[in-house]
Amino acid sequence: MVKVLGIxxxxxxxxxxxxMISTAVAQDYFVRINSVTPTNxxxxxxxxxxxxxxxxxxxxxEGNQEVSNVTPFSFRVYVLGGxxxxxxxxxxxxxxxxxxxxxxxxxxxxYFFKVEALDDNNKTIASSNxxxxxxxxxxxxxxxxxxxxxxxxxxxxxxxxxxxxxxxISFTIILLFFVAxxxxxxxxxxxxxxxxxxxxxxxxxxxxxxPINKDRYFENYISPRFLFLIEAWKKIMERTNEIVRKGTxxxxxxxxACYNDFRDKGIPAINVLREIINMDxxxxxxxxxxxxxxxxxxxxxxxxxxxxxxxxxIEIEQxxxxxxxxxxxxxxxxxxxxxxxxxxxxxxxxxxPTVKIFSAGLENHRINGYQWDKVSEEVDRAxxxxxxxxxxxxxxxxxLDWLWNLGTVAPLLxxxxxVSGLSNIFQKIESLPPDVEHxxxxxxxxxxxxxxxxxxxxxxxxxxxxxxxxxxxxxxxxWIYGKWQAIFVPITERL
Numbered sequence: 001m002v003k004v005l006g007i008x009x010x011x012x013x014x015x016x017x018x019x020m021i022s023t024a025v026a027q028d029y030f031v032r033i034n035s036v037t038p039t040n041x042x043x044x045x046x047x048x049x050x051x052x053x054x055x056x057x058x059x060x061x062e063g064n065q066e067v068s069n070v071t072p073f074s075f076r077v078y079v080l081g082g083x084x085x086x087x088x089x090x091x092x093x094x095x096x097x098x099x100x101x102x103x104x105x106x107x108x109x110x111y112f113f114k115v116e117a118l119d120d121n122n123k124t125i126a127s128s129n130x131x132x133x134x135x136x137x138x139x140x141x142x143x144x145x146x147x148x149x150x151x152x153x154x155x156x157x158x159x160x161x162x163x164x165x166x167x168x169i170s171f172t173i174i175l176l177f178f179v180a181x182x183x184x185x186x187x188x189x190x191x192x193x194x195x196x197x198x199x200x201x202x203x204x205x206x207x208x209x210x211p212i213n214k215d216r217y218f219e220n221y222i223s224p225r226f227l228f229l230i231e232a233w234k235k236i237m238e239r240t241n242e243i244v245r246k247g248t249x250x251x252x253x254x255x256x257a258c259y260n261d262f263r264d265k266g267i268p269a270i271n272v273l274r275e276i277i278n279m280d281x282x283x284x285x286x287x288x289x290x291x292x293x294x295x296x297x298x299x300x301x302x303x304x305x306x307x308x309x310x311x312x313x314i315e316i317e318q319x320x321x322x323x324x325x326x327x328x329x330x331x332x333x334x335x336x337x338x339x340x341x342x343x344x345x346x347x348x349x350x351x352x353p354t355v356k357i358f359s360a361g362l363e364n365h366r367i368n369g370y371q372w373d374k375v376s377e378e379v380d381r382a383x384x385x386x387x388x389x390x391x392x393x394x395x396x397x398x399x400l401d402w403l404w405n406l407g408t409v410a411p412l413l414x415x416x417x418x419v420s421g422l423s424n425i426f427q428k429i430e431s432l433p434p435d436v437e438h439x440x441x442x443x444x445x446x447x448x449x450x451x452x453x454x455x456x457x458x459x460x461x462x463x464x465x466x467x468x469x470x471x472x473x474x475x476x477x478x479w480i481y482g483k484w485q486a487i488f489v490p491i492t493e494r495l
Contacts, residue, residue, distance in 0.1 A: 029067075031075075031115045031128035033058045038133070039101070049156065054102040058115045058128060071096050073117050073125070079105075080112040083130055110134050157451040164424045167455055170417030174459050177406045177413075181466040185399045185406075190473045193397040199480055201226045201352045203340055214479050219318045224332050224340040226355065229273055230491065231314045232299075233362060235306040236269050237494040240372055259370040269299040269306055270366045276341065277359050280348045289342055310334040353390040357484060360386035361492070376495035383488050391481050400473055407466030414459020421452025 034057040042051040056077060060067040067073075077100050079090035089111075094100045105111060111133055117126040157163070158171045196202070196214070201223040243261055247254040272295045279292065300309040314332045340346065349355040364382035368375045395401065425448030429441065 028063050029117060029126035030061050031058055031117050031126050032061050033113065033115060033128050033131045036113055036131050036133040049107045051104055052107055054105055054111065054133065055099065056102065056113055056115070057099050059098060060117055060126065070098060073119065076116045076118060078114040080114060080130065083112055107134070154454055158454060163451060164420045166420035167417040167452065170413045171455050171458065174410050174413050174455070174462050177410045178462045181403055181406045181469070185403055186469050189397065189399045190469070194394060194473055194476050199352060200354050201349055215319070218483060224337045225276070226349065227314055227316060227332060228309065228337045229276065229358065230487070231309060232273055232306070234491060234494055235300065235309070236266055239306055240266065240369070241494065244372055258372045262369045265305050266369055267366055270362060272296060272299055273362060277349045277355060281341070281343055281346045284342060353394065354484065354487070357383055357386045357390060357488065361488065376492055379495060380492050383492065387481065387484050391477060394477060398473065400470065400477070403466050403470035407463045407470060410462040410466065411459045414456040417455030418452045421448065421455065425449065425452065
C-alpha cells in the first residue's frame with residue numbers, strides 16, 4: 001500500500017514538473033511587430049490622401065531568439081479602434097506567414113494593431129504589444145496623413161486635420177472666388193459681352209481680341225453704313241442751321257420757316273435713316289433694297305436738298321491713321337456704303353448699343369426738330385440718358401462689379417484663415433510638455449505658420465488677379481463711353 005502511494009506520488013510530481021515546464025516554454029514565446037507601413041495611397045480630386053493599405057511585418061520570438069520556422073504556428077491580426085483589446089474593428093487569420101496587408105483604411109484615423117500566435121489546437125500561445133499608426137504616417141506617429149518620403153502639397157497642408165475649420169472654409173471660399181472670377185465672370189461674361197464688335201458696328205470682324213490702340217482699331221474697322229448715318233444726320237442739321245442763318249423777318253416768321261422745312265423735308269429724311277437702322281440685311285428683299293436706295297437718292301443723292309453723299313462719298317478724318325500721300329483723310333465711296341448696307345452677313349444695326357444711342361437722339365430730333373432753338377437740349381438729354389442706360393447694361397451683363405467685390409474680399413478671407421491658424425498653433429504649443437526640445441518646438445511653430453500663411457498668399461494672389469481684370473475692363477467701359485461722347489458731341493453741336 002505504501003509502495004503504491006509512493007509510485008503515485010512520484011507520478012504526480014513528474015506530471016506537475018511537466019506542466020510547469022510546458023507553461024514556462026509557452027510563456028517564453030512572444031510576437032514582435034517590426035513595422036506598420038502605409039502603402040498604396042489613394043487620393044481625392046485635390047491630391048489629398050484619403051485611403052491607404054497597411055503592411056504589417058512581425059516576428060515570432062522565443063526569448064531573445066527569433067523563431068526561424070513558424071510552420072507549426074498560425075497567426076491572427078487584429079485591427080483595433082483603441083488601445084483596449086475589446087475594441088475590435090477587424091480580424092484576419094493569415095496562416096503561418098509573418099506579413100499581412102490591411103486594405104482600404106482611411107488616412108485621417110488612428111489605428112491600433114495586435115498580432116497573436118496560435119498553436120495546432122488554435123490556442124493563443126503568444127501576443128504582441130498594441131502598435132499604433134495612422135494612414136500616411138510612420139508607425140507610432142500621430143501627425144496628419146502624409147506620404148512618407150514625399151513633400152506634402154498645399155492642399156494636404158490646408159485640408160489636414162491640424163488645420164482649423166475656419167482656415168479650411170476661408171481657403172475653400174477663396175478658391176471658389178478664383179474659379180468664379182476667372183472662369184465665369186472673366187471668360188464667360190466680360191470677355192463675351194465687352195467685345196468691341198458687339199458694341200460698335202464694324203464692317204468685319206478682326207482677329208485682334210484685345211487691341212492695344214483702341215482708337216486706331218475703331219477707325220480701321222468702323223462700319224461704312226454707320227458713318228453714312230452720322231454724316232446724313234449732320235446734313236439734316238446743317239439745313240436747319242442754314243435757314244436760321246439766312247432767315248429774315250421776326251422770330252415768328254423764322255420759327256414758321258424752320259417748322260415748314262423740317263416738316264416737309266427734315267422728317268422724311270430722318271424716316272429714311274430710321275428705315276436703314278431698323279432694316280435686317282439678311283431678310284431684305286430686292287424690292288425693299290431698291291426702295292431704300294431710291295429714298296436715299298431722293299434726300300442724299302445728286303441735286304438733293306441735303307447734299308450729294310452718293311456721288312461725293314464721305315470724307316472721314318482719321319487721327320490715328322498711318323501717314324500717307326492723302327494725309328489723314330479717308331474717302332468712303334457709295335459703293336462701299338451700299339455693300340455694307342445690304343451685306344447678308346451683317347447684323348441689324350439696332351443690335352449694337354452705339355446705334356441704339358444714335359437712334360434715341362435721331363427719334364428725339366424727329367419729334368422736336370421744328371423747335372430749332374430748343375432741339376439741341378432735347379437731343380443732348382436723349383443721347384446722354386441712353387448712353388447711361390447702355391453702359392449700365394454692359395456693366396450688368398459683364399458682372400464687372402462682382403470682380404471688384406470678389407477681389408476685395410479674397411485677401412480679407414485669407415487674413416482670417418491665417419489668424420485662425422496662428423491662434424491654433426499657439427494653443428498647441430501651450431499644451432506641449434515642459435521638457436519638449438527646442439527643435440521640436442521650432443518645427444511645430446514653423447510648420448504651422450507655413451500652413452497658415454498659405455491662406456493669405458492665395459487670398460492676395462486671387463485679389464490681385466481679379467482686381468487687374470476688373471481695372472482692365474473698367475478701362476474698356478470708360479473708353480467705350482468716351483468714344484460715344486466723341487461720336488455724338490460733334491453731332492449735337494450742329495443743332
